[in-house]
Amino acid sequence: xxxxxxxxxxxxxxxxxxxxxxxxxxxxxxxxxxxxxxxxxxxxxxxxxxxxxxxxxxxxxxxxxxxxxxxxxxxxxxxxxxxxxxxxxxxxxxxxxxxxxxxxxxxxxxxxxxxxxxxxxxxx
Numbered sequence: 001x002x003x004x005x006x007x008x009x010x011x012x013x014x015x016x017x018x019x020x021x022x023x024x025x026x027x028x029x030x031x032x033x034x035x036x037x038x039x040x041x042x043x044x045x046x047x048x049x050x051x052x053x054x055x056x057x058x059x060x061x062x063x064x065x066x067x068x069x070x071x072x073x074x075x076x077x078x079x080x081x082x083x084x085x086x087x088x089x090x091x092x093x094x095x096x097x098x099x100x101x102x103x104x105x106x107x108x109x110x111x112x113x114x115x116x117x118x119x120x121x122x123x124x
Contacts, residue, residue: 001074001121005030009072009122016058016067023056033105037098073120083117097123
């Protein structure tokens, strides 16, 4: 995972922690894939593109930030690779995770169902 993706996730978490309704970030192809997964899983309300930016409508649960427990696992200096067995154990303990596999970005639950392993990006 590169610095742009890490900055994207940190900005998303910080906006959520300060109870902003929306977050405006720079458009990036890899981050768009993450946004699509977050939208499908219900972590964000919506997102739309405006010139070179993406406007993200954040979601809150009982007036609490959903991204409060977001932890970035893989960094440029430390890559965390998980086998399919480790991801099965991880999905039992955590609520949500995104894994970069040979078949693209997948949630931890999808990796568990398809018996895939890969680089663990973040958990929430």
